[in-house]
Amino acid sequence: MNAWGIDLRRVEEIGLNGVQTQRQLFYDGWLLRVSPGRAKRGRSVNPHFGSTLPLAEKIRYCERVYAERQLPMLFRITPFVVPGDLEAALVARGYQRFDTTLVQVLRLEHPPEAPDLDGIDFTSAPMIELVDAVAAIQGLNDEQRTALHERVVHSPLSSHGVIAKREKQVVGCGQVTLDDGVAGIYGIATYSEERGRGIGTGVTAMLLAWAWEHRAGHAFLQVNDNNERALAVYRRFGFETAYAYHYLGRPGECR
16 A cells, blocks of 8 residues: 555546546546546546557547547546556557646645635635636636536535635635545636735635545645646645656647
8 A cells, every 4th residue: 555545546536536527438448538628637538447449449439539529639648547558559659748747645634724814715615606716717718617517516526615705806716526535626726916825725725624524534636747836835735746647649739
């Protein structure tokens, strides 16, 4: 067992549960997500489960599915991909690696202390209000907002949203889901002019406190490896990198 006392394959599965969409299908153990939102996790192939068909045949099938939907052909590559030689096969077909993301894990042994920020109110929020906040902060278009709404509002998992406001105006937000005693932290977002003021720290603390109150023993989150500001925030809570994943896409489609 690793330092966190949790099976990392299970963390990966819980992460897949936390970003569900109705626009997905299974093909010989691979999970193909075709939601046209901004999140690449919702519009890429997740080859996490069993695989029996010839690899070249499976790749061609995926390319056809994404082309029919006018989506870039993306494969999400984790340490758990099946089969293990998938990345080499894709690189041989001209696919390029991009966007490395760190999956960080925390053993949740006590509730965190929330920072006391003058003028900032942290409140629980319905999922629809959280969607509006994320869409505004991230500048999502109508199609991306609809895809986010589908994933967040209709999630089968227990979820909780937190919104930070200054003088009744939204300045930050975040979401936590609970699955089998493991909390997934998603959508931590702050307006650019508000960053560096502790708002992301406060939102994260509120989400972890909710997870603790609901008997979560572990928490995890996903963060780009070059997001130094966010990494510094999560480090204060004790999050550590458990594994990383990246994407493979064809030239001109790495987005």
